[in-house]
Amino acid sequence: MQSRHLLRTAVLGVALGAAAFGAAQAAEPPLKVGLLEDVSGDLAFMGMPKLHGSQLAVEEINKSGGILGRQIELIHLDPQGDNARYQEFARRLLSRDKVDVLIGGITSASREAVRPIIDRTTTPYFYTNQYEGGVCDASMISMGAVPEQQFSTLIPWMVEKFGKKVYVIAADYNFGQISAEWNRKIMKDLGGEVVGEEFIPLGVSQFAQTIQNIQKAKPDWLLTINVGAAQDSFFEQAAAAKLNLPMGSSIKVMLGFEHKRFKPPALNNMHATANWFEEIDTPEANDFKKRWHAKFPDELYINDMGYNAYNALYMYKALVEKGKSTKLEDMRKVIATGEACIDAPEGKVCIDPKSQHTSHRMRLISVGPQHEVTVVKDYGTIKPYWLGDIGCDLTKKNDKDQYTPSHLPNKS
Amino acid sequence: MSAELFSVFYQFADVFAFLILSAAGLAIVFGMMGVINMAHGEFIMCGAYVTVGLVKLGVPLAIAQGLAAVTAGLIGVAVEYLIVRRLYKRPLDSLLATWGLSLIVTQSMLLIVGSSVTGIGTPEGSFAIGGYTFSTYRLVLFACAVAVLIGLYVIFMKTRFGVMARATMQNAAMAKALGARTGRIYAISFGIGAGLAGLCGALYAPTMTLIPTMGATFVVESFVTVVVGGANVLLGTAPAAVFLAMIRMALNASYGQIIGQIGMLFAVILIIRVLPEGLSSVLVRRGR
Numbered sequence: 001m002q003s004r005h006l007l008r009t010a011v012l013g014v015a016l017g018a019a020a021f022g023a024a025q026a027a028e029p030p031l032k033v034g035l036l037e038d039v040s041g042d043l044a045f046m047g048m049p050k051l052h053g054s055q056l057a058v059e060e061i062n063k064s065g066g067i068l069g070r071q072i073e074l075i076h077l078d079p080q081g082d083n084a085r086y087q088e089f090a091r092r093l094l095s096r097d098k099v100d101v102l103i104g105g106i107t108s109a110s111r112e113a114v115r116p117i118i119d120r121t122t123t124p125y126f127y128t129n130q131y132e133g134g135v136c137d138a139s140m141i142s143m144g145a146v147p148e149q150q151f152s153t154l155i156p157w158m159v160e161k162f163g164k165k166v167y168v169i170a171a172d173y174n175f176g177q178i179s180a181e182w183n184r185k186i187m188k189d190l191g192g193e194v195v196g197e198e199f200i201p202l203g204v205s206q207f208a209q210t211i212q213n214i215q216k217a218k219p220d221w222l223l224t225i226n227v228g229a230a231q232d233s234f235f236e237q238a239a240a241a242k243l244n245l246p247m248g249s250s251i252k253v254m255l256g257f258e259h260k261r262f263k264p265p266a267l268n269n270m271h272a273t274a275n276w277f278e279e280i281d282t283p284e285a286n287d288f289k290k291r292w293h294a295k296f297p298d299e300l301y302i303n304d305m306g307y308n309a310y311n312a313l314y315m316y317k318a319l320v321e322k323g324k325s326t327k328l329e330d331m332r333k334v335i336a337t338g339e340a341c342i343d344a345p346e347g348k349v350c351i352d353p354k355s356q357h358t359s360h361r362m363r364l365i366s367v368g369p370q371h372e373v374t375v376v377k378d379y380g381t382i383k384p385y386w387l388g389d390i391g392c393d394l395t396k397k398n399d400k401d402q403y404t405p406s407h408l409p410n411k412s
Numbered sequence: 413m414s415a416e417l418f419s420v421f422y423q424f425a426d427v428f429a430f431l432i433l434s435a436a437g438l439a440i441v442f443g444m445m446g447v448i449n450m451a452h453g454e455f456i457m458c459g460a461y462v463t464v465g466l467v468k469l470g471v472p473l474a475i476a477q478g479l480a481a482v483t484a485g486l487i488g489v490a491v492e493y494l495i496v497r498r499l500y501k502r503p504l505d506s507l508l509a510t511w512g513l514s515l516i517v518t519q520s521m522l523l524i525v526g527s528s529v530t531g532i533g534t535p536e537g538s539f540a541i542g543g544y545t546f547s548t549y550r551l552v553l554f555a556c557a558v559a560v561l562i563g564l565y566v567i568f569m570k571t572r573f574g575v576m577a578r579a580t581m582q583n584a585a586m587a588k589a590l591g592a593r594t595g596r597i598y599a600i601s602f603g604i605g606a607g608l609a610g611l612c613g614a615l616y617a618p619t620m621t622l623i624p625t626m627g628a629t630f631v632v633e634s635f636v637t638v639v640v641g642g643a644n645v646l647l648g649t650a651p652a653a654v655f656l657a658m659i660r661m662a663l664n665a666s667y668g669q670i671i672g673q674i675g676m677l678f679a680v681i682l683i684i685r686v687l688p689e690g691l692s693s694v695l696v697r698r699g700r
Contacts (some may be wrong), residue, residue, distance in 0.1 A: 040519060042625055045527035080552050172670055180494040208426040208550055209664040209672075211420055215544050223503070229528065229621040230629045237618050240534035240547035263620065308483055345494030 030073040031326065033058070033313070034099035036089055036114070041081030042203070043106050046256060049306030050128065051076060052296045054103065057313035061293070066315045075099060081106070081255070083095070083113040090114040094121050101126065103136045107227070108132060108175040112402070113339045115140065118371045119400055124314065128308040130250060130275075133357075133384075134177035134403040135297050136392035137333065142357040143308040145275050145314065147182045148386040150250040153379050154273040155223075157364060158248045158284040163220025164192040167245075169210060169234065171227035172199035178404050179225045179250065195219050205230040207237045214243065220248040224270075232258055239266040246271065253277060257301035259371040265337050268368040271376070275346050275360035275364045276307040279373040288345035311344050315351070315358075318342050332356075336395045347381070354393045357384035359380065415542020421642055423665060425554040427657040431522055432557035432650070433616070434630040435637035436564065437609035439649040440601055443638045447496055447602070448503060452513035452634060453627020454518065455606045459484045461525070467532045485603045485608020488623030492602035493569035500598070513579055514627075522622035529622040549619065560608065561650055567604070568645065577601055636680050637655045644688020651691050656680070 010041055035054050038047035058074045066072060075097055079085040086105065093099045094117065098115040102118060111127050118125045118139050125140050132147035158166070164273055168183055170176030183229040187194055196217040198210055209364045214222065224247050226234055235258055238245075247270045256276035259267040279300050288310075292302050319340055323330035334340050341350040342394060364377040391409045394398060403409060434456065441449045443678045461478040466476035495513065499506035537548035568574035579587040581598045612630065620626060637656060641648030659679050664672035687693060 039527075041520055041540055042623065042628075044522060045623060048527050076413065198668050201673055203629055204669055204673070205626075206426070208547075209423050209661070210669065212423065212544055213665075213668075218543075229623040229626070233620040236531060236534055236621075240538065240549055240619065242538040242540075242545040242547075260530065261528055262531050267529075268534070298526070300526075 028070050030099075031118075031320075032097060033072055033074050033316075034090075034093035034097060034102045034104075035074055035076040036086060036093070036102070036104035036110075037076065037309075038106055038326060039078045040231065043081050045229065045261075046301075046303060046305055047078075047106055049299060049301070049303050050106070050309040052292070052299060053302075053306035053308075053310035056292055056295055057310045061313060061317055067320050068326075072313070078336040079110065081110075083110050086110045087117060088111050090117045092344075094118070094123055098124065099115075101316055103128060103309065103316075107173065109173050110176075111135075112174060115400075122328050124316075126312040128312045129305050130255065131183065132175050132306075133386060134157075134178070134387055134407075136355060136387055136394065136399040136401055136403060136409075138354045138356070138394045138398040138400075139317070139328065140356060141312075141335075141351060142263075142355075142384075143312045144146065144358070145250075145273075145360050145362065146302070146357055146384050146386070147250070148384060149180070149275070149360050149382045150273045151179070151182045153281070153377075153382070154237055154248050154250065154271065155183060155364055156190060158221050158223075158246070158271065158375065159187070159190050159192050161227045162246045164190070165195045165218070165220045166192060166223050167196040167198075167214050167217050167219035167221075167223070168194060168202060168223045169198050169214075170223075170225045171201040172201050173227075173229060175227065176200075176225050177355075180223075181405055183223055200226055200231055202228055202336055203230050207234045209325040211238055211241050211243055213246070214238075219245065219363070221248060223247075224249045224252060225250070232256060232261070235262055235266045239268075245269070248272065253365060253367060253373065257303055257393070258299045259367050259373065262371075262373040265369045267367045268370055269367045271364060273362050273364050273379070274304055275362055276302075276362075277373065278302045278364075280346065282345075282347075283341075284347070288339045307345070310351070311342065314342050314344070315340070315349075318386045320376070334393075340364055349381075352384050352388065353395050355384055355387035356394055357387065359383045418541050419544055419546075420661070420665075422550070423661045424657055426550050427661050427664075428653050429550070429553040429557040430616075430630075431633055431637045431653040431657055432560060432670055433489075433553065433612040434634040435641075435649055436557075436560050436645075437605040437607070437612065437646040438634045438638050439605075440564075440608070441605035442635070443603075443641065443643050443645055443648060444577075445500075445598065445601055446503060446581075447500070448507040448510070449496075449605070450507055451491070451514040451517065452609055453631040454514045454562035455484045455492060455507070455609035455615035455627070455628050456616075457486060457518070457521070457624065457627040459610030460617035460620070460626060461521070461529070461613075462610070463614040463617040464529060466534050473532075473535060473618065480614035480617075481607045481611035484613070485607025487604035488606020488609075489599050491606070492599045496602060497595070497598065512606075518577055518624045518627075525624070527623065531620075531622060532618050534618045553615055556611075560611070561646070565646055573597070573600070596700065601659045616632060619688065640683050640690055642687075644692035644696055648690050648692030651695065655691070680691065 037050045058072045077089040128143045130144035229325045254274035319331040323334040336353045362379040459699035462480035462483045463476045576592045580594045660676040662674045663675040
């Protein structure tokens with residue numbers, strides 16, 4: 001199986017190579033890209049676009065000559081939302097398949113499960129989701145948006161527009177807990193009040209009590225950072241109970257495309273800040289969407305994870321080609337120059353040398369009663385500044401830690 | 413004050429309905445027949461998908477839900493005939509077989525129908541008491557749960573089939589000797605169990621996200637309720653649901669969902685430790 005696959009890739013490589021570059025370069029072995037994305041289990045509906053985005057990028061890059069003239073071989077494994085399987089498959093990709101780069105992971109729990117394994121190797125790792133921020137680790141390059149891009153924009157806007165009292169419903173694992181901590185910090189700085197916080201175990205689908213707790217606390221708006229298909233049932237049940245509160249989130253709409261999955265008006269009055277959502281209407285974005293839907297006509301929605309996964313491969317290509325090497329240390333030398341940028345469908349994005357996180361063009365979007373998405377505010381490009389500000393500097397020191405507002409680096 | 417009281421009742425009714433509807437089918441298949449049906453959640457999923465599919469074709473919701481339950485029931489009869497029938501004397505093998513079935517079904521659904529289906533929306537209707545607004549549909553769910561219990565009582569206590577079924581579950585060989593067609597009784601009982609699971613999925617379909625693994629959110633609660641209840645569907649499952657619903661509702665209201673879930677499962681451990689045969693062992697003994 002393995003050898004047949006290699007043979008096929010080699011034949012393809014020779015054919016393409018002969019056409020474009022001559023047989024000498026094609027004889028080079030392909031670059032192996034290991035990809036860990038859930039395409040079954042509770043998060044499959046989010047993971048599927050991530051796989052598709054990676055496949056689209058690999059196809060495009062291979063067609064235009066590969067990376068440094070080498071074709072890409074994508075090795076995708078499906079951890080099915082199971083963190084133990086994430087670890088097992090990460091080890092398999094790193095030590096058996098000897099991949100040149102590892103990409104993937106959906107939940108922050110899965111990322112934290114594989115990060116220590118990657119840290120013991122010299123393989124670069126791309127995490128392609130928006131997340132709760134704070135990972136200061138030289139092996140990891142983060143492609144998604146982080147709280148200073150999402151919460152520091154969204155929460156002040158929500159407070160100004162709807163009021164100072166917020167109720168939080170969050171998934172009970174590191175993403176939900178740390179995101180809630182961010183909300184507490186920002187609300188405190190704004191003089192707002194968190195009138196309730198509820199952490200929901202993953203897999204819970206019944207919210208009658210939560211809805212009532214919210215009505216009792218009388219917030220001005222809700223911060224919804226609930227995760228997964230089961231917890232998303234909240235929106236349907238809240239709409240049926242006529243909760244009618246404005247909602248803000250860092251993951252709804254552009255990531256979970258709830259506005260496509262639920263019948264209107266369940267997601268009415270939802271607001272989010274995002275670097276990508278399928279409704280972006282620019283020539284670059286439209287061209288990207290056209291290519292995506294040509295390859296995957298059944299895609300319900302191109303979510304930001306899938307988009308970031310697509311960008312990750314182009315960023316990898318840029319880093320390898322600028323550094324003329326696939327080694328992590330050479331890639332990081334390129335990052336240290338501050339010139340590690342690509343022209344993405346959202347616009348130009350660059351990797352910040354101190355934190356190895358990505359700058360993004362952030363927009364605030366609102367969902368209407370018919371689930372139409374409108375751009376309310378354009379923040380322009382926002383750099384991932386927080387880690388650098390608190391003292392993470394990967395060009396000098398590799399902390400291999402995740403910081404939060406209550407867990408800051410030692411100032412020694 | 414009356415608003416607070418009503419809200420307590422509403423929350424209790426909501427948890428109770430969830431426990432009864434998700435457990436009723438399993439109470440027959442596992443509680444009475446002794447088949448550890450790991451594919452219980454997939455019958456629930458089947459009911460939900462059929463409902464949504466039919467509603468999208470223009471069938472009114474209530475009729476779609478009824479048809480979905482019947483569909484799940486018929487599939488249940490087929491599963492009994494093809495798989496479970498051969499494994500009544502091998503409970504561990506039936507566990508393995510139904511688990512395998514569950515994996516095959518969820519993965520096939522993922523491949524055929526896709527990772528997510530657009531919902532159909534909860535039927536309109538809400539009312540306000542005090543500062544709270546409630547969804548009327550949740551009370552419909554409660555009414556359905558009570559109706560299911562009454563229906564089960566009538567079927568198993570008042571009909572000829574019910575007498576035969578109880579006789580067969582108690583002593584199949586003796587029932588057969590007395591002329592009961594045990595094979596058919598097993599098939600119909602399993603079918604009723606699967607149909608009730610399908611009904612659960614059908615009733616909750618408008619309120620939830622539809623994904624192939626959605627049955628999993630019901631399975632823990634259903635097994636827990638049946639195990640705490642014990643072998644008797646009526647004297648076991650119903651009191652178990654009342655008991656667990658009160659614990660969960662109280663803890664949910666005061667300490668949130670995490671403590672609610674932990675507390676309920678903790679209560680389950682205690683009960684199984686003290687009453688290995690479940691609540692019905694006490695209630696039935698007292699009734700005699």
